[in-house]
Amino acid sequence: MLPQYTIEYSNPLRTHSTHIKSGDIIITDAPTDNKGKGEAFSPTDLLSTSLVTCAMTILGISAQSGPAEIISMSAEVSKEMGINPRRVVEVKAVIKVQLKGADRSEAERLERATRACPVAMSLSSELIQNLEFQFTLQ
Secondary structure, eight states: OOOSEEEEEETTTEEEEEETTTOOEEEEEOOGGGTSOOOSBOHHHHHHHHHHHHHHHHHHHHHTTSSOEEEEEEEEEEEEEETTTTEEEEEEEEEEEEEESOOHHHHHHHHHHHTTOHHHHHSOTTSEEEEEEEEEEO
16 A cells, blocks of 8 residues: 655654645644644644544535535534543534525434544544534525
């Protein structure tokens, strides 16, 4: 299998991940509560971001097969850390979706589809995935 991305470590506590096909770069820093500068996303921020962007992507894919058109979609995301072991215990997100040509049952169908996104299915069942959808229907 060919690599899809490369990762370089640079001091102090920073990484540069490069997506080979596009050349896009993601920088991570350790958070300030764990000896870092917190000047970029932390690895656990990326975990939370991955979950929510996956849900949003699946919603977008699902909308393509129905009558709904996504006018806009955005999310506000936070995470809660636990100790012993240090890990993400909960991801909270409010996902705001403005739909055209959809009724409440279509919005519910789209929301159900997001619950099976590949990232959600790959995470521990101990992680609380608190995703709240706020649909505006036109």
